[in-house]
Amino acid sequence: MTRHHVYRLLAFLILVCAAAPASAQDRFHKVLFLGNSITKHGPKADIDWSGNWGMAASAEARDYVHLITQGLAAKTGAAPVAMVKNIADFERAHAGYDISGKLKEAIDFQADLIIAAIGENVPAIKTPEDQAAFQSSVAKLLTALKEDRQSTLLVRSCFWANAAKDKALQQACAATGGVFVDISALSKDESNYARSERPFKHAGVANHPGDKGMAAIAGALLEALRK
Numbered sequence: 001m002t003r004h005h006v007y008r009l010l011a012f013l014i015l016v017c018a019a020a021p022a023s024a025q026d027r028f029h030k031v032l033f034l035g036n037s038i039t040k041h042g043p044k045a046d047i048d049w050s051g052n053w054g055m056a057a058s059a060e061a062r063d064y065v066h067l068i069t070q071g072l073a074a075k076t077g078a079a080p081v082a083m084v085k086n087i088a089d090f091e092r093a094h095a096g097y098d099i100s101g102k103l104k105e106a107i108d109f110q111a112d113l114i115i116a117a118i119g120e121n122v123p124a125i126k127t128p129e130d131q132a133a134f135q136s137s138v139a140k141l142l143t144a145l146k147e148d149r150q151s152t153l154l155v156r157s158c159f160w161a162n163a164a165k166d167k168a169l170q171q172a173c174a175a176t177g178g179v180f181v182d183i184s185a186l187s188k189d190e191s192n193y194a195r196s197e198r199p200f201k202h203a204g205v206a207n208h209p210g211d212k213g214m215a216a217i218a219g220a221l222l223e224a225l226r227k
Contacts (some may be wrong), residue, residue, distance in 0.1 A: 028086040028152070029073055031080045032111035033065050034146065036121050038159055038208060038217075040065070051096035056194035056208040064209075065110040067218035068115070083109050091121035094137035099144045107144060114145050115221060116178075117154045118169075123177045125164035134165065146176060153178030153222055159209055181224045186216050 033039055040063075049055060052064030061070070085106050090097050100107065116150040118138070125131050142153060157166040157171035161184035174179040178200040185216055186192045192213035195206035209217060 009057075012217055016083040028076075028080050028113040029117065030109060030111045031069065031072070031082045031113045032109055032146075032163060033068075033082065033084045033117070034087050034106070034141075035065075035114050035115075035117035035179055036086055037090060038064070038120065039117050040084050040086050047205055048200065049066070049202070049205050054209075054214060055212045056200070056205050056210060057150065058198070058211050062211045064117075064214045064217040064221070067215060068221060071218065071222045077138035080113070083111065087118065087123045090137075090141065091118055092123070094122065094141075095133055098135065099141055103141075103144070107147070110147075110149065111145070112149070112151050113225075114151055114153045114178075116153070116169075116173075117217075119158040119162065119165045120160055122165055125162075125168070131164050131168050134196075135172045138169060139175050140152065152225070154181055154224055155179070156181040156217070156221060157184050159183060159187055159213070159217070160207075161185075179224050181220050183217055183220050184212060192216055 029225045039054055040047060040052070042052050043050050051057070051060070053060040056067055057063035060066055065082070069079055069082050083106060087103070087104070089102075118137075122134055125134060142155070145151075146153060153173070153176060155169055155178050157169060157180070166182070166184060170180045186209070190196055192209055193206065194200065194208050194213070196211035197210040197212070200206035
């Protein structure tokens with residue numbers, strides 16, 4: 001997919017949001033994004049990454065976080081206040097994670113829309129016990145963030161599809177009253193990877209979603225909100 005086609009896709013995404021009928025989107029004033037490097041990654045010279053946004057979008061405005069906030073702004077006329085948190089440390093060591101301590105700022109933010117985009121950094125799930133443990137940890141995380149508020153919760157599947165992780169995410173989402181958004185098909189399309197759009201020195205960075213992949217993630221999440 002050429003850069004021109006990516007730009008057309010981004011423009012279409014925003015126009016669809018602006019033209020959508022009135023919905024729950026109208027009430028979203030605070031949006032909390034919880035994720036990993038796909039959500040936000042600061043500059044890191046040793047992997048040749050200079051951005052401070054979702055890896056590996058070509059610019060901040062083209063990662064899925066900013067596309068969603070643009071979409072919400074197009075609908076309401078005002079951009080929501082957004083908090084973006086990289087919680088890769090939760091993914092890597094979720095059992096016994098100090099949610100109330102390490103994520104106090106996110107909890108106190110009291111978001112009325114919470115978008116969880118995690119799972120990619122979770123260690124391989126090899127047993128039913130591993131899956132149950134991850135599911136339990138995610139449910140505790142989402143419960144702490146929602147507290148007793150009627151926040152809207154979206155949980156997306158992994159970009160790099162993983163059946164065991166995605167099942168745990170889906171079940172934790174259901175247990176906490178959220179909406180699960182399955183994006184697993186995106187990883188099957190090579191054009192969704194950043195390496196298909198431009199060259200990278202580091203294979204790990206190249207394996208992240210590019211502009212088209214980011215737009216597809218944002219589109220799936222915005223479509224879930226529209227419905």
